Amino acid sequence: MSYRLLITLLAFLAIGLALITLLIGPAGISPATSIASLLIGDRTDIFAIVMREIRLPRMLGGLVVGISLGVAGAAMQGYLRNPLAEPGLLGVSGSAALGAVLVLQSGLAGMFGLALPMAAIGGALLAAIVMLLVSGRSRSSLALILAGVALSALAGAVTSLVLNLSPNPFAASEIMFWMMGSLANISFDQLGLALPFMVAGWLLLFAARRSLDALSLGEDAAAGLGVNLRQLRLLVILGCAASIGAVTAIAGVVGFAGLVVPHLLRRLVGGEPGRLLLASALGGACLILATDIAVRLVAPDRDLKLGVVMAMIGAPLFLHLVWQTGRQEA
Amino acid sequence: MTLTLDKLSVDRGGRSILSEVSLSLRRGELTCLVGPNGAGKTSLMRAALGLLPFSGTSNLAGLAEAERSRMAGWLPQEREIAWPVSVRFAVRLGRLPWRGISSPAEQEQAVVAALQALELEGLADRQVTDLSGGERARVLVARLLAGSAQCLLADEPTAGLDPAHQLGLMEQFQARARNGAAVLVSLHELGLAARHADRMILLHNGRIHADGPPASVLSPQNLADVFGITAWFGETEKGPVFQPLARLDKTL
Numbered sequence: 001m002s003y004r005l006l007i008t009l010l011a012f013l014a015i016g017l018a019l020i021t022l023l024i025g026p027a028g029i030s031p032a033t034s035i036a037s038l039l040i041g042d043r044t045d046i047f048a049i050v051m052r053e054i055r056l057p058r059m060l061g062g063l064v065v066g067i068s069l070g071v072a073g074a075a076m077q078g079y080l081r082n083p084l085a086e087p088g089l090l091g092v093s094g095s096a097a098l099g100a101v102l103v104l105q106s107g108l109a110g111m112f113g114l115a116l117p118m119a120a121i122g123g124a125l126l127a128a129i130v131m132l133l134v135s136g137r138s139r140s141s142l143a144l145i146l147a148g149v150a151l152s153a154l155a156g157a158v159t160s161l162v163l164n165l166s167p168n169p170f171a172a173s174e175i176m177f178w179m180m181g182s183l184a185n186i187s188f189d190q191l192g193l194a195l196p197f198m199v200a201g202w203l204l205l206f207a208a209r210r211s212l213d214a215l216s217l218g219e220d221a222a223a224g225l226g227v228n229l230r231q232l233r234l235l236v237i238l239g240c241a242a243s244i245g246a247v248t249a250i251a252g253v254v255g256f257a258g259l260v261v262p263h264l265l266r267r268l269v270g271g272e273p274g275r276l277l278l279a280s281a282l283g284g285a286c287l288i289l290a291t292d293i294a295v296r297l298v299a300p301d302r303d304l305k306l307g308v309v310m311a312m313i314g315a316p317l318f319l320h321l322v323w324q325t326g327r328q329e330a
Numbered sequence: 331m332t333l334t335l336d337k338l339s340v341d342r343g344g345r346s347i348l349s350e351v352s353l354s355l356r357r358g359e360l361t362c363l364v365g366p367n368g369a370g371k372t373s374l375m376r377a378a379l380g381l382l383p384f385s386g387t388s389n390l391a392g393l394a395e396a397e398r399s400r401m402a403g404w405l406p407q408e409r410e411i412a413w414p415v416s417v418r419f420a421v422r423l424g425r426l427p428w429r430g431i432s433s434p435a436e437q438e439q440a441v442v443a444a445l446q447a448l449e450l451e452g453l454a455d456r457q458v459t460d461l462s463g464g465e466r467a468r469v470l471v472a473r474l475l476a477g478s479a480q481c482l483l484a485d486e487p488t489a490g491l492d493p494a495h496q497l498g499l500m501e502q503f504q505a506r507a508r509n510g511a512a513v514l515v516s517l518h519e520l521g522l523a524a525r526h527a528d529r530m531i532l533l534h535n536g537r538i539h540a541d542g543p544p545a546s547v548l549s550p551q552n553l554a555d556v557f558g559i560t561a562w563f564g565e566t567e568k569g570p571v572f573q574p575l576a577r578l579d580k581t582l
Contacts, residue, residue, distance in 0.1 A: 081412035213419075214426055216412045217473070223381050224404030225477075226395045226427045271413035271457070 003275055006268055010282035014063070017289035021059045022051070024296050053187070061186035062289045065251045068198050068243040070284020071277050073258030075205040078212035078273030079236045080141055083266070086259040090131060090144070091151030092124040092241045093255070096248035097179060098155045098162075099123025104175050105162050117193050117249035124245020127151055128237050135233070140219065144233065181254035181307030183292050194246035201243025202281070208235040209274035216273060254307050256314045257287050263321065287314075331401055332357055332481050332512035333378055337386040340373050340536075347373045348536040350386065355481065355512035360504050362523035362544075363516040365533035366557060371516040372407060374533065375483045379404055390481070399427035403479035407486045409466050414459040420469050421445055421454075424476030444476035447502055464491050471499055475506065482506060482513045488522060500526040524548060524563070524572035532556060544570060554578055 022038070023031045029047050038056065041048025072087035079085070087093065099119035103109045109116040130151060135143040159179075166172040211232045214222040223229055247254060261283040262276055269275040291310045298304060332355040340348040348370045355361055363371050377384040379402060380391030390402050403424070411420055421444055425437045432440070445451050448468045453461065458469060471487055484503070488496040496519065504526055507513045517523045523530060523544065530547040532540040534556045540547040545563065553559050561574045 081410075210426060210429070214423055216415060217420070217423060217470070218406060218408055218410035218412070220376070220381060220406040220408065221404065221410070221470075223395075224379060224399065224402075224406070225423065226399030228395050267414065270419065271415040272419055273413060 001268060003269060003279075006265075006279060007282065010279060010286060014066075014282050014285040014289065017286055017293065018059050018063055021062060021289055021293055021296075022055050024293065025050070025055055026296075026300050057186045057188050057191055058183050058292070059289075060191055061183050061250055062292045063285050064191070064195060064198050065183065065247050065254060066257065066285035066288030067281040068201065068247045068284070069254060069257040069288065070261045070280035070282070071202055071205050072240045072243050073260075073284070074262040074273070074276040074280035075208060075212065075236055075239060076258070077262050078215065078276065079208075079232070080145065081215065081218075083263055084259070086255070087240045087244045088152065088255055088258065090127070090148045090237060090240050090244075091155060092127045092244045093248050093253055094152040094155035094159070095127035096120040096124040096245045097253050098159050099126075100178065100248065100252075101159050101162050101175050104178060105166060105168075105171050107171075113187075114189060114193055117190050117246075120249035121194070121197055121242075121245045123155075124241045124248065127155070128241030131237050131241075132234065141233070144237075177305065178252050179307075180305035181252035181310075182295075182303075182305050183251055183288075184303060186250050190250045194250045197242045197246035197249075201239045201241070201246070204235050204239030204242065206277055208232055208239065209277050211235075212273040212277075216271075252305075252307065254288070254310065256307075256310050257284050260314050260318055261287055263318070331389065333402065333483070333514065334389045335374075335378055335386065336388075338374070338377055338388055339385045340370070340377050340382060341385075342373075346536055348377065348384070351533075351536070351538055353531060353538065353541065355514055356529075357480070357510050357512050358507055359528040360500075360507040360513045360515065360526060361529045361531060362527035363514055363531050363533060364518070364520060364523050364547075365539075369533040369556075370536040371533055372485050373536075375404070375485055375514065375516065379483065396427065399477075399479075400431075401479055402481040402483060403474045403477040405470060405474040405482075405484040405487055407489070409463070409470055411458045411466065411469070414457045416454070417450055417456055417458055417461070417469050418445070418454045420458055421450070421472045421476050424473040427477060427479075440476050440478055444472040447475055447505075448472040449498075464495055467491055468495065468499075471502065475502065480511050482511055482515075484513075484515045486516055486518065488517060488519060496522055520548065520561075520574065521572045524570045544572075548572060 023034050033047055034051055037045055037047035038051040076085040076087050077083055099122050100116050103116050103119040131147055134147040163172050211227045214225045214227045262280045265279045265283050269279050291306055295304045295306055295309050334354040336352050337350045338348060339350055365371055373382060376382040378388045378390055390398050421441050425440055445454055448471055450468060450472055458466060488499055500522055503513050503515055527544050530544045531538060532547050532552060539556055540552050548563055553561050558577060558579045559574050560576050561572060563572050
């Protein structure tokens with residue numbers, strides 16, 4: 001399949017899925033009414049409020065969360081030249097979660113609506129700064145992986161400590177549910193806060209696409225082709241931190257998409273890391289939106305969590321893929 | 331512009347890898363860099379390009395990355411291609427330094443020429459992961475040649491190739507030199523180096539032990555001092571032929 005065709009198909013699929021997510025929900029509004037209320041409903045129309053305040057931000061949230069996870073996953077795999085890499089490896093999602101958990105536990109989240117997303121983004125950017133300081137001197141990406149593993153472990157341990165010491169069982173369960181990841185409570189205020197970070201992250205990662213292509217030949221050859229390895233690392237770390245920090249800020253911890261999507265699309269784009277960025281961005285949007293549709297169709301009244309459902313569907317799919325690849329190589 | 335090194339030294343972990351190496355490559359010449367394992371061949375090339383910390387001066391290392399990558403092409407020893415990309419894509423990467431400078435038509439022309447030079451046209455749309463080790467090595471040399479740099483540095487490009495492809499590669503490097511490029515190739519196959527080199531640099535313990543035409547560099551004395559071997563060196567109608575014969579020191 002040609003690259004253009006693939007991108008066009010993925011784009012149409014993402015748009016189609018986004019429209020479907022607008023039409024389903026517990027309010028049980030008919031599709032025609034949904035669209036009418038969204039477009040021409042006035043302020044007194046309850047359906048218009050549901051469409052504009054709940055479903056539209058949820059759809060847009062799914063779209064940008066998916067794009068962010070897809071592009072960051074593809075960039076990380078390209079940068080580390082490893083199909084098992086994912087944005088969480090940098091410790092940014094763990095640190096973003098820690099920031100959010102601290103705000104949830106302290107009760108700040110209840111007092112000020114944007115406290116949680118701001119703390120999550122702050123946590124991610126702090127993690128990026130630590131990563132840059134710790135791995136800054138070495139040119140190799142190995143230092144980055146090791147620092148990321150250590151940082152993830154630390155953030156995870158502190159998060160557990162907060163839960164461990166939490167005097168309030170309600171806060172603890174709120175934290176647990178938040179960490180499972182969900183698009184259910186995304187508001188336009190949150191989107192307004194997160195979107196600039198996401199877009200900045202996308203732009204930084206797309207700016208790295210040629211360097212990621214060159215890196216296919218190894219760090220030494222890429223440096224010989226004029227790639228500034230330090231600058232590339234800066235782009236990847238800041239790009240992932242900004243986009244994944246913002247994802248965690250509005251949707252909680254959503255893993256897996258960043259790992260699976262680039263993997264699924266790699267062969268279709270001919271293995272090229274630069275081209276995989278855009279394909280993965282669209283593929284990520286498709287996966288998140290499709291999962292969010294599943295969340296609402298399977299158990300509309302139980303508030304299933306996005307992260308849970310995605311791993312339930314994605315993990316077996318991924319195992320199947322690994323099995324298939326193993327068979328081809330054997 | 332070619333490569334000029336002045337008193338280039340490299341230390342790693344308190345150990346001296348290269349000490350005060352000075353040399354200047356000349357356009358039109360294929361220079362072979364030889365020496366035993368650990369002599370410092372790879373370090374010399376990497377430091378020359380600024381990929382390794384060093385003291386002394388290298389004219390290439392002083393350039394900005396983008397400019398250097400157009401002046402000098404670099405083929406590392408590791409034949410890494412991380413993803414299942416096509417042969418054509420891998421060779422195109424050699425044109426990366428020229429993006430926005432050469433026209434798309436020129437870019438594509440250079441890629442096609444490099445594919446032809448390495449007899450890879452038939453494989454252009456295959457995935458590199460499906461190729462043999464030798465084919466992969468040729469893809470990476472094509473990538474180097476596509477870059478059309480005036481100075482080429484290749485680290486053991488012939489290692490692990492069959493004799494026909496070793497000869498083929500050396501002929502390619504020779505042709506590049508004849509076209510006015512300065513070419514530096516490190517090699518372990520002294521016979522191959524003797525056959526093709528215009529100039530040979532013998533590196534020993536991080537210093538230049540000898541520098542000159544192959545016949546003078548591969549003198550019995552140098553071979554004994556540096557490699558600890560005796561060899562037969564003769565002129566044939568096809569050019570110089572070199573064959574190692576025996577080890578001098580059996581305690582190695």
